[in-house]
Amino acid sequence: MRRRTRWAAAAAIPLVAAAIALAAAGGATGAPAGVDPLGGPLQQVRDATDRYHNVERAIDAGYVQFFGCVHEPLAGSMGIHFVNASLAGDTSLEPTTPEALIYEVKPNGQLALVGVEYIVFQQAWDAQNAAPPSLFGQTFTLIPSPNRFGIDPLYELHAWTAKPNPTGSFKDWNPEVLCPATEGHVH
Numbered sequence: 001m002r003r004r005t006r007w008a009a010a011a012a013i014p015l016v017a018a019a020i021a022l023a024a025a026g027g028a029t030g031a032p033a034g035v036d037p038l039g040g041p042l043q044q045v046r047d048a049t050d051r052y053h054n055v056e057r058a059i060d061a062g063y064v065q066f067f068g069c070v071h072e073p074l075a076g077s078m079g080i081h082f083v084n085a086s087l088a089g090d091t092s093l094e095p096t097t098p099e100a101l102i103y104e105v106k107p108n109g110q111l112a113l114v115g116v117e118y119i120v121f122q123q124a125w126d127a128q129n130a131a132p133p134s135l136f137g138q139t140f141t142l143i144p145s146p147n148r149f150g151i152d153p154l155y156e157l158h159a160w161t162a163k164p165n166p167t168g169s170f171k172d173w174n175p176e177v178l179c180p181a182t183e184g185h186v187h
Contacts, residue, residue, distance in 0.1 A: 040169075041136050042136070042159055042161050042169060044095060044096055045095055045096060045098070045116060045159060045161050046161045046162070047096075048095075048096035048097070049096075049098065049101065049113065049116060049161060049162075052101050052113055053112070053113045053162070055082070055103060055111045055113075058082050058101050059082070061084070062084045062085075062086060062087075063082035063083060063084045063100070063101055064082060064083060064084075064085070065080060065081070065082050066081045066082065066083040066100070066149075067080075067081060067149060068080065068179075069104070069105065069179035069180070070148075070179070071179035072173050075172075075173035075175070076165075076167075076173035076174045076175035076176070076177060077104070077173065077174060077175075077177040077178065077179045078102060078117075078158065078172065078173065078174070078177065079102040079103055079104040079114050079115070079174075079177045079179070080102065080103045080104070080105070080111065081100045081101070081102055081117065082100060082101045082102075082103065083099060083100045083119070084099060084100070087099040087119075088100070088119045088120075088121075089121075090120075090124075091120055091124050091125055091128055091129075093118055093120060093133055093135055095118075095135055095136070098116035098117060098118055098159070099117060099118055099119040099120075100116065100117035100118075100119060101113060101115075101116055101117075102114050102115045102116060102117060102158070102177075104163070104177045104178050104179070105178070105179075105180050112162075112163075113161075113162045114160065114162050114163035114174070114177050115158055115159055115160040115161050115162060115163065115165075115174070116158070116159050116161055117156055117157065117158050117159070118133075118135060118140065118156065118157045118159070119154055119155070119156050120133055120140070120154065120155050121152055121153070121154050121155075122142060122152070122153040122154055122155055123152065123153070125155060132155055133155050133157075134157075135157060135159075136157075136159070136170065138157055138170045140155035140156055140157045141155065141156055141157065141172065142154075142155055143155070143156055156172075157170060158170060158171065158172050158174075160174055163176060163177060164176065
């Protein structure tokens with residue numbers, strides 16, 4: 001009996017270590033590392049942008065549609081960006097006041113909020129800072145010029161606050177976001 005107990009205890013140690021490592025990587029919620037569970041650090045952003053589920057409220061607040069539905073075959077989509085030019089034109093990064101709101105077109109034709117994007121232009125940021133911007137422990141991605149948007153180089157960070165992203169809450173492309181009539185999206 002003692003032999004079985006010792007063997008069971010010895011076998012359990014690697015399993016416990018794996019469970020601890022999985023929990024530290026975000027696996028305790030069943031989500032990949034970097035995915036924000038409900039109630040996590042993005043909850044404050046969710047609360048602040050809740051009124052923008054109605055796109056008319058976003059437009060009233062100064063957000064304007066910029067470009068169509070952004071899609072990358074085999075990676076996913078970003079959706080349709082509504083950008084507030086006065087916010088995108090400064091170097092202030094406020095978590096509860098994102099520079100862009102991201103929507104997807106639902107099968108009924110309505111727009112549904114799926115996330116937010118933080119944007120700051122590289123030249124303005126670099127003139128005042130030695131390192132790239134970051135929020136939520138995430139360093140922004142540099143989008144050089146030329147780019148698909150035809151704008152100056154910028155730093156950006158997506159946060160999937162209203163529609164979960166199985167690849168991570170801060171990844172650029174969300175395979176769950178649909179861009180109707182684009183490659184790979186037949187909806």
